[in-house]
Amino acid sequence: MNSTAARLTTCFATVFPELPEAEIPQATISNVARWDSVATVTLLSLVGEEFNIEVDFDRFEELTSFQGLLHYVEERTSA
Amino acid sequence: MKLSKAVLLANQAKQPAADRRPVALVCGFSPLHLETFLAAHLRERFPESSIPIRVGVFGDVTGNLERLAGSDAPSAVVLEWQDLDPRLGARSAGGWKASSIASILSEVPQALARLLAALQKAAAHNTVVLAPPSLPLPPLGHTSLAQASPVELQLEDHLSAFVRKAAEIAGVRVVSRQRLDQLSPLAQRYDVKLDLAAGFPYRAEHVDILCSLLAPLLFPPVPKKGLITDLDDTLWKGILGEIGADQVVWDLASHAQPHGLYQQTLAALADQGVLVGCASKNERSEVDKAFSRPDLLLPAASVFPIEAHWSAKSESIGRILKAWNILPSSVVFVDDSPIELAEVQSRYPEITCLLFPRNDAEGVWNLLAQLKDFFGKPVVVEEDLIRAASLRNASTWAPEETGSAASSAFLEQIEAVVTIDTRKDPSDPRPLELVNKTNQFNLNGRRYTESEWRTLLEDPHSFVWTVSYTDKFGPLGKIAVLAGRRAQPAPEVGAWVMSCRAFSRRIEHHVLDRLYAELDAANIRLDYRATEKNKPLQEFLTALVPGIDGSQAPVLEASEFSSRQPGLPHRVVIQK
Numbered sequence A: 001m002n003s004t005a006a007r008l009t010t011c012f013a014t015v016f017p018e019l020p021e022a023e024i025p026q027a028t029i030s031n032v033a034r035w036d037s038v039a040t041v042t043l044l045s046l047v048g049e050e051f052n053i054e055v056d057f058d059r060f061e062e063l064t065s066f067q068g069l070l071h072y073v074e075e076r077t078s079a
Numbered sequence B: 001m002k003l004s005k006a007v008l009l010a011n012q013a014k015q016p017a018a019d020r021r022p023v024a025l026v027c028g029f030s031p032l033h034l035e036t037f038l039a040a041h042l043r044e045r046f047p048e049s050s051i052p053i054r055v056g057v058f059g060d061v062t063g064n065l066e067r068l069a070g071s072d073a074p075s076a077v078v079l080e081w082q083d084l085d086p087r088l089g090a091r092s093a094g095g096w097k098a099s100s101i102a103s104i105l106s107e108v109p110q111a112l113a114r115l116l117a118a119l120q121k122a123a124a125h126n127t128v129v130l131a132p133p134s135l136p137l138p139p140l141g142h143t144s145l146a147q148a149s150p151v152e153l154q155l156e157d158h159l160s161a162f163v164r165k166a167a168e169i170a171g172v173r174v175v176s177r178q179r180l181d182q183l184s185p186l187a188q189r190y191d192v193k194l195d196l197a198a199g200f201p202y203r204a205e206h207v208d209i210l211c212s213l214l215a216p217l218l219f220p221p222v223p224k225k226g227l228i229t230d231l232d233d234t235l236w237k238g239i240l241g242e243i244g245a246d247q248v249v250w251d252l253a254s255h256a257q258p259h260g261l262y263q264q265t266l267a268a269l270a271d272q273g274v275l276v277g278c279a280s281k282n283e284r285s286e287v288d289k290a291f292s293r294p295d296l297l298l299p300a301a302s303v304f305p306i307e308a309h310w311s312a313k314s315e316s317i318g319r320i321l322k323a324w325n326i327l328p329s330s331v332v333f334v335d336d337s338p339i340e341l342a343e344v345q346s347r348y349p350e351i352t353c354l355l356f357p358r359n360d361a362e363g364v365w366n367l368l369a370q371l372k373d374f375f376g377k378p379v380v381v382e383e384d385l386i387r388a389a390s391l392r393n394a395s396t397w398a399p400e401e402t403g404s405a406a407s408s409a410f411l412e413q414i415e416a417v418v419t420i421d422t423r424k425d426p427s428d429p430r431p432l433e434l435v436n437k438t439n440q441f442n443l444n445g446r447r448y449t450e451s452e453w454r455t456l457l458e459d460p461h462s463f464v465w466t467v468s469y470t471d472k473f474g475p476l477g478k479i480a481v482l483a484g485r486r487a488q489p490a491p492e493v494g495a496w497v498m499s500c501r502a503f504s505r506r507i508e509h510h511v512l513d514r515l516y517a518e519l520d521a522a523n524i525r526l527d528y529r530a531t532e533k534n535k536p537l538q539e540f541l542t543a544l545v546p547g548i549d550g551s552q553a554p555v556l557e558a559s560e561f562s563s564r565q566p567g568l569p570h571r572v573v574i575q576k
Helices: A003-015 A021-026 A037-051 A066-078 B003-013 B032-045 B061-068 B098-123 B150-167 B177-183 B192-198 B204-218 B257-271 B284-291 B313-324 B338-347 B361-375 B382-397 B408-412 B430-437 B450-458 B507-519 B535-544 B558-564
Strands: B023-027 B053-055 B075-078 B128-131 B172-174 B226-229 B275-281 B303-309 B331-335 B352-355 B417-421 B462-471 B474-485 B492-498 B523-526 B555-557 B571-575
Touching: A003 A021, A003 A037, A003 A066, A003 B003, A021 A066, A037 A066, A037 B003, A037 B032, A037 B192, B003 B032, B023 B032, B023 B061, B032 B053, B032 B204, B053 B061, B061 B075, B061 B098, B075 B204, B098 B128, B098 B150, B128 B204, B150 B172, B177 B204, B226 B257, B226 B313, B257 B275, B257 B361, B275 B313, B284 B303, B303 B313, B313 B331, B313 B338, B331 B338, B331 B361, B338 B352, B352 B361, B382 B474, B417 B507, B430 B450, B430 B462, B430 B474, B430 B492, B450 B462, B462 B507, B474 B507, B492 B507, B507 B523, B507 B558, B507 B571, B535 B558, B555 B558
Parallel strands: B023 B053, B023 B075, B075 B128, B128 B172, B226 B275, B226 B331, B275 B303, B331 B352, B417 B571, B492 B523
Antiparallel strands: B417 B462, B462 B474, B474 B492, B523 B555
16 A cells, blocks of 8 residues: 555544554445545545645545545645 | 644534533524633633534524523523625625615614613523624725724624623623734724635634633633732832832822732722732831821731731731631732742742732732733622631621631620522522632532532422621621522531631531521531542541541431530521
């Protein structure tokens, strides 16, 4: 796991403490029961804080999986 | 606090625990990080507590206040301009034209009046903490940004009248906008993107600071009780032993104004009931001369005791603590010498030691603000005001009695009256304050939240006695509280505390004697628990119930008490 993925995993573990770490890379809004709109905003805010990026909240409907968010963060941090 | 830490703490605060501190969070926007940071700050203060937070519905702050507040939990009400009229927020596009502004200006006072009525109702049942709008107004009005517009000034006017009225309601505590402004820059509070996307208007840094102010108002910390100050280059500028009492200074003309401001602060603290003593390495006669100067801003009468000699400062502190009969953790010590502070701190690690920053006006200004925070309390009650006088009298009336119980012959001649008020008065903050700050004569060390205390008061089977005392040397005010429930086979006392100022007068014996009589009880069960700090209570009970070990609630028989009590010398008045 690269360092971006590891840091993103920590963000997920903070917001969803009941989610086993091994399952985090497959996490999506459909398979995590507690992932609602409030959790989305909290998660995106945490990601913004962790990676020091301004998260585009207008895109939060697309950012509904670990892999989607990983891609988004990599895109934003490599720019 | 970062959001990541806040989320972790907020998750912990959701776990069940024996100590619950529920809070109602009332706002008109989506609570999101506000809920998280509030839970986090409370969890940081109470690491063993669960902190369930109830929130309301979006866009209806007054309705939320009516539904959530005033139940079994204190409330935090966080207002924003859009709660007073949606057109004052970014999520509405109702218009900022002159005609709309006129309508806004007529709507806002009505919204504030509805809120005030709801606040009044809620505060009658529980504490309400009010945070006035902390975001800037939207860019409405015809002026440039540099010029205050009439609409902005009128809105501020309405708000300020509302906040003043709210602050006058018993049970309402208002977050200081000035303090918030000091800590959180106005331009860095609003998150317009998050407001539009999720209905939450604050940046994380701002909501963190806001919650750091809400938390201690919801559950106020116990304020410090006493301040011990050094003299030379602290209370005044100059060394008494070198230049004499006439030459020490504390005024603007002598470039010593910070010392004058410090004196002024200490005088104000003494005036609100804080004990002020001094510990100085000096000749006592010189110190007395300095304290006799009429231009001193801290009256000599406000300082007790004065310890002036050449022994270690920690010895002086020890004597002052004994005279005040309070714990080191309740005391702040101020000195300009780091070595003296270190010496005192090594002997009394629980004392808060603060450096007086010599020749540093800004440092002194910050020190004065720190003192306000250490000694601040929501309200000043009568007992605070007579505490210093009664301690001084205590040292006068029975200096030979120090450390031991006064004799019957002595107690019989002091014309004492013990007044027991058996009426349950939820508007009186003193009983709960006593229960929550008393350590030494405390039945079990249990602390109560305001909600728990109100529940106890509302229980029809409970009894809550507030005890006052006076004698020919002056009143001590309300100095003891006893609370419990009428139960079978014996009434149960769950809380019993008495101020250390009232020790050695047999007030506790009188209270117990009246308890048997008033409840018509042959036995009383005491929810006693030995703690590290309640030695005086332990000694009192051991004299009545030999062999008591604090591991189980003892039952005290009236006949046993009668045979062991040492005599009841005072007149007792029962108020019903």
